[in-house]
Structure formats: C-alpha cells, structure tokens
Amino acid sequence: MSYALIIAEVRRGVFEERNLDTLGICALLGKETVLLMPDKPYTFNENMYDTIIKAKTEEEVFLNPLNIAGIIEQVISARGKPDFIILTHSSSGSESAVYMAGLFSLPVVTDVSGYDKERNIFFKSYYSDKIFGEFKSSQEGTCILTVRSGSFKEFVGEKASAPKVEFIENVSVSEARTFVEYVEEEKTDIDITKAEFLLSVGRGIGNKDEIPDYEALAGLLKAVLSGSRPVIDKLWLPKARQVGTSGKTVKPKVYLAMGISGAFQHIAGMKDSDCIIAVNKDAEAPIFQYAHFGIVADIHKVRDKLKNILAG
Amino acid sequence: MNLLVFTKRVPATQEEELRIVDDGKAVDLSKVPFKVNDWDNYAVEEAVQIAEKTGGTVTAISIGDKESDEVLRRAIAMGAKDGFLIEKEEILHDPGVRAALVNNFLKKEGIAYDAIFTGVQSEDDQFAAVGGILAAKLGIPYASMVIGIDAVEKDHLIARRELEGGLQERVKITSPCVLAIQSGINEPRYVSIMGIRKASKVERKTYKGADYSENANNSIEVVRWVYPPKKGAATMLTGELDEVCKQLLGVLKEKGVYQ
Numbered sequence A: 001m002s003y004a005l006i007i008a009e010v011r012r013g014v015f016e017e018r019n020l021d022t023l024g025i026c027a028l029l030g031k032e033t034v035l036l037m038p039d040k041p042y043t044f045n046e047n048m049y050d051t052i053i054k055a056k057t058e059e060e061v062f063l064n065p066l067n068i069a070g071i072i073e074q075v076i077s078a079r080g081k082p083d084f085i086i087l088t089h090s091s092s093g094s095e096s097a098v099y100m101a102g103l104f105s106l107p108v109v110t111d112v113s114g115y116d117k118e119r120n121i122f123f124k125s126y127y128s129d130k131i132f133g134e135f136k137s138s139q140e141g142t143c144i145l146t147v148r149s150g151s152f153k154e155f156v157g158e159k160a161s162a163p164k165v166e167f168i169e170n171v172s173v174s175e176a177r178t179f180v181e182y183v184e185e186e187k188t189d190i191d192i193t194k195a196e197f198l199l200s201v202g203r204g205i206g207n208k209d210e211i212p213d214y215e216a217l218a219g220l221l222k223a224v225l226s227g228s229r230p231v232i233d234k235l236w237l238p239k240a241r242q243v244g245t246s247g248k249t250v251k252p253k254v255y256l257a258m259g260i261s262g263a264f265q266h267i268a269g270m271k272d273s274d275c276i277i278a279v280n281k282d283a284e285a286p287i288f289q290y291a292h293f294g295i296v297a298d299i300h301k302v303r304d305k306l307k308n309i310l311a312g
Numbered sequence B: 001m002n003l004l005v006f007t008k009r010v011p012a013t014q015e016e017e018l019r020i021v022d023d024g025k026a027v028d029l030s031k032v033p034f035k036v037n038d039w040d041n042y043a044v045e046e047a048v049q050i051a052e053k054t055g056g057t058v059t060a061i062s063i064g065d066k067e068s069d070e071v072l073r074r075a076i077a078m079g080a081k082d083g084f085l086i087e088k089e090e091i092l093h094d095p096g097v098r099a100a101l102v103n104n105f106l107k108k109e110g111i112a113y114d115a116i117f118t119g120v121q122s123e124d125d126q127f128a129a130v131g132g133i134l135a136a137k138l139g140i141p142y143a144s145m146v147i148g149i150d151a152v153e154k155d156h157l158i159a160r161r162e163l164e165g166g167l168q169e170r171v172k173i174t175s176p177c178v179l180a181i182q183s184g185i186n187e188p189r190y191v192s193i194m195g196i197r198k199a200s201k202v203e204r205k206t207y208k209g210a211d212y213s214e215n216a217n218n219s220i221e222v223v224r225w226v227y228p229p230k231k232g233a234a235t236m237l238t239g240e241l242d243e244v245c246k247q248l249l250g251v252l253k254e255k256g257v258y259q
C-alpha cells in the first residue's frame, strides 16, 4: 500500500497549524495520508486524513526522537514501509526527522518548500534563500521530508469519508533522554505584538553602538524597535524584541525592516503585516520578495536622512 | 568532560550576488568570501566553556577542503586542544554522507568523547541534519536547538531546547550524546589575528576522506540549482536619498502610522 506517514506536531495540547503543510504536500504527492499522533484530545479537522494512528502515550514522550523512532517501527511492521515520512520543519519535527534518517538509514531532505510533481523534485533553499536546490532521492523506498511552514497549506482538502482510527497500545520510553519541564519566556513590559508600527533592525546594522541611533529614529517615528535573531543573540536588543519563529509573530500596520535579509524563520514571524517596507543594500535580498515597498540603500544613510527630515 | 565539536567553513552569501553556472549544475562561489559557520562559533565556545569548567579537552573536527584548516585554527585560538580535518575536495550535499564519514572516522580512529557538539545548522545548506543522523548511527541520544546547558553531571547533562515562540523545554540526556547548539547560547569570545597565528603552531591532523567512505553513499542528489521563485515584487522607491526618504514617510502617512 502506497502511503505517506505524517508525524503530527503537537505542543501542550495544541495541534499546531503547521500540520496543514505536511498534509498539503501529501495532497500534492497523491498518497494515502496516515497521521501519527499521541492519543490525547486535540482539536483539528480529522476528516482531512485517511487514517489516524493514535499512540497511547504522553505528548512529551511522543515529541522525543528516541521514542518516536520506536513508534514508527510499530507502524511499519503493521502497514509496511511508507513512501514518505513527513514532519514539520520545526524544533521537534526536524530533530526527530534527522534522527530517524540516521537510525533507519533513510534519505532526508529538510526544509522543503516546493514540489514539482511532473519531475518528482523537492525544492530546498540554500545560501541565505538566494538559491534553491532541486532535490530527489537517489534510492528506492522511504524518503523523509521536513516541510517549511506556510508552503503547502493551500493544497489541503477534506476526504470523502471519516478517517479510520487505529491505536498503538504500547510505547517504549527511552531512559537516555527524558523530558524535565517547560520553561516559559520571562515576562517583560514591552510587547511588540501589540505595536502598530515596528522598526525592525537586523545584523546589517553592524554593531551594538548603532542601536541608540535606531532607537532615536524609532522615537521620532513613534515606532517600537524590534529585531532579527542575530541582533538578539548578540545581546544588542532584549529577547522580548525578537521577531520570528523562535521569537514573536507580529502583524503591525507597518513593518519597517532595516538590514534584515529575509530568512524564512524571520519571514514567518512578520509576513502577515499589513505593509512591509524593506531597506537593504543588496537588491537580491530575499526580503524584497515579501515586502510591499523596497529601498536599495545603506541603512545608516537612510536612518540619518530620516532623522534629519523628522527633526528639521 | 572531553568534547568533540564540528566546525565548518561556509560561504558568506548574505550580501553577495550569486550566479548559477554550468546549466544549473553549480553555483559560482569563486568570488564569495568564506568564514566560520555562525552556529559552529557558538558550539565551539560552549564546548570550550564546559571543558574549562569540568577539566576536559575540546577537539575541533571539520570536513572540507584544505582551506577548512582555517576554522580549525580558529577553534584552537578559542581554546580547543587540537583539530582534525577530514579532507574532502567536493561539496557534500547529502548530510547522510557527512554523518557516515564522521561515524566511520570516529570508530576507525578510536576517538573517545563524552559529548559531541555541532551547530544547529550550517548557513550554506541549512540542512540541520548531520548531528542527528550521526547520533543515531553512533547509538547515542540527541537533542537539537540547545540554547542552554544547565548542568553537567558524571553520566548526564541537563539541556534546554528552544521550541517555538519563546518556549523552551528542559531535558535530561545521558552522555555520551550529540547536542546541536543554537545561536545565542553564549557570547563567543573574540578571536584576534594574533590568537589565530599562535594557534597555527598547534598541530592539526589531516585525514583523507576516502579512507572513511564505507557506506557513505549519496542517498539524495541535487538535480540542478535554480533561483527562488519570484513572488509579488515590491514597489521600489528610487531616486536621491532625500527623495527616497520623503517617499518612505509618505507611505507611513498613508498607512496611518505617522502624521
């Protein structure tokens, strides 16, 4: 039986929206869709899957690469090998995908953002999203994929009938890696998700000494200052101001990005802003693909000129 | 604790115009500057800090051409004891091949370790895969997106993994293990030219990749390279700087965020 095994991404009782992308690529692949998830109450449209396999275990056990591999072995011994094992390109999804690839000696392509059905080719970004590789598996049998969020959800649809539901009764739990607890982000007084106007700075600002001048510009514009991950990693701005998958998802009226290249982890956190304006010295920067307005220029010059106009 | 840390020399493509050549068979990187993979810089720093605290050593390992010696010297300047280069001329696009090479290398050379650190991903291929594949092949546990190491005990570590939207999870993982280190976990120390020069005097060993190629066969292949699909193109604001900035303020006014 030709099928694709989708590993659900769940977290603290929520069936993540990114699961639409793993389902969407299955629709394109034209495979029977078998969803594997923990046997816990999650809210989602079950009718989009052909079969749902529920593993009787805790969510944290399921989200551990050492355990999920054993669960999948059980699925395979019952149903045979899938054509694809598909996960989200998230923290836990990519972690489990690559571990399984090693364990089962299977090919893996991560961060897949496109599929060409005729040529049976997967698109994966390279080199700061400036080039894409067209990948294919060079061997027969199962291939593991992780998919980029937002890439395939438009292709999902409901099935004609309700899914078959099956259960995995016994899940063995690894002692080599165990969940301890969740750690929440510290609460701060600034909430960039509430701002109508964000001035967001990236690695392009060059160094920490530039921050006060961008703060001043934000002040003059009555905008809130936020940043891309490298700016937060380098402690130029506090963590609460990070935009992106591992930071905040923002939807301001205007998102003004200065010196940000437009990596997908950043884009995912701001693409639904009403209006995106990007300033970058590189005309090929991927962020211009998502921006409504673009300026190819040195950001410091733009900053200083704006400050001049606004102060004068 | 004795640690192995992988470090890779990558093209710094963020600000470069890239050209696809040979009918889509290659990307011309001949004019692009190279540097250490940003994530590996954090991994090396973390390894060195742990070795300093627990009294062990760090060995840096790189797969790549001769030029990759540069990132080994850099790791030594940061505090690694020595460096191994597994020499491979061609770019390896299948992370399974890289992991198989290392797996064979560690076993054949009988290299001992308590933990292996990698960066979460390399900037060039963005695969985020070698560490996990290797861990499974070595039969040891794995954790990725490690943004904090809260405790190092005799037989285990407590690591914090970064999830989405600011959430983290704390996990207990037995050693030896493979950890993929996320950027921001520490503040990598500054490396001076002098430091790198001094590091040049420390011996780095070079091994021929071909000697560790058993089962290191491509399981995926790149058919060709293409430019990203053009989405809705932005309206470009052009002209003199003064003119451009006034247009920008005009847009802000129109959107109602600036009077």
Ligand SMILES: Cc1cc2nc3c(=O)[nH]c(=O)nc-3n(C[C@H](O)[C@H](O)[C@H](O)COP(=O)(O)OP(=O)(O)OC[C@H]3O[C@@H](n4cnc5c(N)ncnc54)[C@H](O)[C@@H]3O)c2cc1C
Residues within 6 Å of the ligand: A128, A201, A202, A203, A204, A205, A227, A228, A229, A230, A231, A242, A243, A244, A245, A246, A247, A248, A258, A259, A260, A261, A262, A263, A264, A265, A266, A269, A279, A280, A281, A282, A285, A297, A298, A299, A300, B014, B015, B120, B121, B145
């Ligand atoms: C698991 C994971 C989670 C991640 N989460 C996030 C996240 O939440 N948020 C996030 O942002 N990233 C995240 N990243 C990192 C992401 O992949 C990119 O590395 C990051 O977004 C790049 O930030 P940047 O655009 O500021 O820097 P770069 O990619 O280095 O881009 C800098 C840009 O500045 C331009 N520039 C430089 N100097 C000037 C100048 N003088 N004038 C004009 N332009 C200039 C350059 O042309 C370039 O385009 C994550 C990565 C991983 C692996």
